[in-house]
Amino acid sequence: MKLFHISPETNLDLLVDNLWDGQQEGYRQQVVISIRRGRIAAVQPREMQGTGNGTQQMRLTGLTVLPGLIDAHVHLALDGIDFQASLDRWQDPLLRERVLARALRVSLEHGLVAIRDGSDREGLNLQAREWVRAGKYPGPRVVATGMAVHKKGKYGSFLGPGTTDPASIRELVTSLVNRNVDQVKVVVSGLVTFHRYGEVGSLEFDTAELVEAVKTAHAAGRPVMAHVNSAPGVDLALAAGVDSIEHGYFLTTAQLETMAARGTFWVPTVAAIANRLHTAKREVYPEREIDIIRRTQESQQEMVARAHRLGVKLVVGTDAGAPGVYHGESYLDELLYWYQAGIPAAAILRAATVTAAAALGLDGELGQIRPGYRPCLIAVRGNPLENLRVLAQPEMVFIDN
Structure with missing residues (x-):
């Protein structure tokens, strides 16, 4: 993989054989992408190309260019291999820096130009964001949440300090905004369990508490992503007005219809469950739990397909850092789980680019190749509309971080 950094002074014409721009179903062929002063200035047929003084040209012969990919749910501070070892490393500044730097690097190597981190109790994702901004480490743009808002004594102690009432919720959200x-x-x-099919950890907040969190965040202009599973949990999240449903295992068709009507994003993270059985480093489960995991995966794939048909704003996110879900590497797994569910490749690519950018608050900057957008692009050998597997190893990644 060749990495190209685009600076604010860059003037460059990319001569592209095949382009998927995020707007059309199919390809545009023989196109020139003109980058001027670090932004996409024009995308036009090659015969219309004009050059200016100091403009370089780069021929991307035989490659397909598309918007850089986006992973809307990761945990940079976890490695997907050993959960407890990851937590232990948080106490060693040198070790945790290595872990974060590696996660950033491999994400970029797999074509990810932006990621949204779903929190850690040390707020290390904020540090990673600043490292990328400062150019200390190469990586995708990091949309950071710092620490998560969860109920003390419930699931999520590795994500945040825990809250007890509306006042402490408001205090934590305000402190996060200040950071x-x-x-x-x-x-x-809580989490999906494997002891009984459909069983999920208990709800953490009542309506008033969750509304307080969402209201405080929205008042400060911050969208809210909600880790939630089960129909009652999704009902609570939707009633509070969250912006995205994360995971959403065992939600209902009626809830999908509500999400479609409201424009609520759904990040279904199929890999977070499916990869427990389908990776080389998978854990060993009893046969009964293996059956439950498979049924849970299949149920989620069925609902993702249904969400697509209903017009829900589907977004690709892997939960990288969760057991068996690896930064960068597992992104293709998530895409293929969607494809196995019957979703067309073009729709999957839109969920990985256009809609993902919107969920991260980066629409108008990333997710499409059009004038005014940032030139964060990837080039692959092959046709991802026919074979998503060509995305596994991008030939080139262009970023402007």
């Missing part, structure tokens, strides 16, 4: 988080993460329910 300049990009979005706020709330933990509405």
